[in-house]
Amino acid sequence: xxxxxxxxxxxxxxxxxxxxxxxxxxxxxxNSEVHIYKASASPEAVWERxxxxxxxxxxxxxxxxxxxxxxxxxxxHDRNSYVWxxxxxxxxxxxxILRLNRAxxxxxxxxxxxxxxxxxxxxxxxxxxxxxxxxxxVSKLIRKKHHSTIxxxxxxxxxxxxxxxxxxxxxxxxxxxxxxxxxxKDGTTAFGDVKFGEELIxxxxxxxxxxxxxxxxxGNSLAYVGHDSTIHFVTDVGPTPSARxxxxxxxxxxxxxxxxETRLVAGGFDCNPMLFASDKTGVWEFIAFxxxxxxxxxxxxxxxxxxAKGKFKWLGSELSEENAPTTTHENCITKKLRxxx
Numbered sequence: 001x002x003x004x005x006x007x008x009x010x011x012x013x014x015x016x017x018x019x020x021x022x023x024x025x026x027x028x029x030x031n032s033e034v035h036i037y038k039a040s041a042s043p044e045a046v047w048e049r050x051x052x053x054x055x056x057x058x059x060x061x062x063x064x065x066x067x068x069x070x071x072x073x074x075x076x077h078d079r080n081s082y083v084w085x086x087x088x089x090x091x092x093x094x095x096x097i098l099r100l101n102r103a104x105x106x107x108x109x110x111x112x113x114x115x116x117x118x119x120x121x122x123x124x125x126x127x128x129x130x131x132x133x134x135x136x137x138v139s140k141l142i143r144k145k146h147h148s149t150i151x152x153x154x155x156x157x158x159x160x161x162x163x164x165x166x167x168x169x170x171x172x173x174x175x176x177x178x179x180x181x182x183x184x185k186d187g188t189t190a191f192g193d194v195k196f197g198e199e200l201i202x203x204x205x206x207x208x209x210x211x212x213x214x215x216x217x218x219g220n221s222l223a224y225v226g227h228d229s230t231i232h233f234v235t236d237v238g239p240t241p242s243a244r245x246x247x248x249x250x251x252x253x254x255x256x257x258x259x260x261e262t263r264l265v266a267g268g269f270d271c272n273p274m275l276f277a278s279d280k281t282g283v284w285e286f287i288a289f290x291x292x293x294x295x296x297x298x299x300x301x302x303x304x305x306x307x308a309k310g311k312f313k314w315l316g317s318e319l320s321e322e323n324a325p326t327t328t329h330e331n332c333i334t335k336k337l338r339x340x341x
Contacts, residue, residue: 006328009037010027010029011030013027024038028059053093056082062104071109073096074107081128102149104120105119120150124143129178142197159182171213171224171234172203205226210224211224211227212255219237220237226252228247229247231276231284254268263276264284270289272327275290
């Protein structure tokens with residue numbers, strides 16, 4: 001497992017995904033390409049670029065790497081998706097026509113890797129599955145309920161429930177059960193028998209754009225963040241869920257990752273991963289920043305106002321030794337590694 005170093009792979013990384021054993025990483029360097037690097041465990045090692053995937057015509061906005069089948073799925077502003085399979089040492093693309101009239105924004109494989117979900121700016125979620133008879137990927141659309149761009153999608157461990165966040169400040173849970181793809185028993189959830197596209201829950205906890213929804217390993221809980229510097233935890237997900245929100249004094253978060261049922265890491269505009277933990281009663285709280293921060297000279301002040309003034313001065317100035325970034329990440333953390341449970 002590669003760890004412990006800082007590797008400058010591009011000026012800006014739009015999205016990324018790791019393979020199952022974390023020996024390779026796929027990134028989008030803020031363009032229409034996907035670059036695959038061979039990772040090294042040594043912090044001093046130079047990572048080798050081994051593949052460049054070129055098929056999209058516009059910015060790639062989502063990448064996910066299936067741990068079992070070793071397939072990569074990508075989506076883009078060009079409104080299409082590709083499934084990439086490694087054959088004879090080369091990555092072969094299969095076009096997936098999403099039937100969107102706006103950009104695709106995010107993508108994630110289902111736990112069983114027989115389907116994937118794509119969020120979009122068309123207020124639509126695409127649930128795609130493979131049809132062996134016709135040898136192509138089919139896209140079924142969830143068109144209802146969303147009133148704005150979908151920012152993230154997340155599959156429940158049962159491969160049927162799908163959570164989304166969007167810029168209408170809502171988090172929603174839908175049924176993505178597909179007859180002939182999912183087993184009948186999978187369609188029976190805490191909500192009873194559910195049909196494809198049925199909205200099961202709408203959560204209206206954030207006062208700004210909602211991002212980064214993820215399920216806990218058991219699927220009993222989920223969490224997401226708001227652009228109003230809040231993080232929301234929902235437990236006992238079912239017809240009568242319970243929720244707890246934490247308002248932060250820091251800049252907004254963008255994405256989260258459950259490490260376990262009681263530990264969660266989040267990252268965002270503070271450029272510093274944050275650790276949250278739950279106690280025995282299920283109450284979540286912020287524990288600590290994970291990156292060691294050395295405050296710049298301007299930030300050494302006795303008042304919050306002066307500290308904030310110094311920070312904005314740093315943001316508006318050119319880099320120098322005095323005002324260089326104080327965290328390992330120099331800009332917003334946009335995506336967390338998806339953990340394989």
